[in-house]
Amino acid sequence: MNDRDDRIEEPSAVLRHLGIRQTAWTEDFAQVEAEITPVLLNRSGIPHGGIYATMLDTAMGYSGAYTGRLEDRQMTLTLSMTVNYLSRPKGQRLIAEGRRTGGGARTFFTEGRLTDETGELIATAVGTFRKRGV
Structure with a gap:
């Protein structure tokens, strides 16, 4: 039996390496998650800000790429992104x-x-x- 949602893509090599996986994807919305592991930590022992940016970039890019069918893939690229760091995880x-x-x-x-x-x-x-190929 396959419990995987067929609308969710397999992670790219970098996301797989970091342990980031897509957990939800619908029109205008996407969600990714990652367990906090030692490979994600900075010198202070908390996740590196680049991990936060990577996860936000991934979720936001996917939010505009949903087609409802994996075989009809819409690729996107980031033109600009601003991140505000507010707290540390509990x-x-x-x-x-x-x-x-x-x-x-x-x-x-x-x-x-x-x-x-x-x-x-x-x-x-x-x-x-920007959507690529449109």
């Missing part, structure tokens, strides 16, 4: 959500939130993305 799992907030056929705008499983708000982001 839990053991990072959860990034991205929401498409507007845009047109080619360029779209997003908002992102990074929390942990306790609900602690760790970082927020906004981004502008």
